[in-house]
Amino acid sequence: MGTNKRYPHLSGQRREEKELRDARTHGTLRSLSSVQLRLDARPITIVPAGVKLWALAWLQFGYVDVQAVVQVMRWTADAVGVQLDVDGETLRCWLWQGACQRLENRTDAW
Template sequence: MGTSKRLAPYYDMQAQHRAILAAAKAGPLQSLTDRELALREQPLTIYPHPLASVSAWVRFGPEAIRVDAKLARSTPLAAGIVFRAGDQTFRCWVWGNAVCRRDDGAAR
């Protein structure tokens, strides 16, 4: 029996949401500290409508997982991202080199 190529992105998204929720049980979502962000010394860009789709590494407790997210804020060194899993919305700051732009055009 074949697979549905039309529904493949949906199944991928569902699998990622399950993985995120499982990782969330390992501990709280970690974010950069105020000291690491250095917002008093670094310029901050706030995107009113997060449009850029990115892939980012985040950490729940000791467990690292790659997520599809939206870029909401940025500094020269860090990125503020937003991502969803199930009915939960997660927000955190990660180092800029933990983020790469997704070029697949998928809006999730």
């Protein structure tokens, strides 16, 4: 079996989608609490409309950790607000900045 030269990232993307579907069976997507975020005391930067920022992030569904490509929507000095689609459903959460690594392109992680 050869490699897909036209869409070289496709196998990695499909593997990630399967891992996310499997992880969802272990619980809901966990997010930082309002106490941890301290949004009342810290400024939030929101990504402008039309701009897409991508990151490779560690997510937690119940007790299962999975690494996936996410879209960065906003951030504070300590946390990042991200979203991703799993089976047509948009999921959103806040993560510590240390759990995210910025990507130049969405396909860089695959």
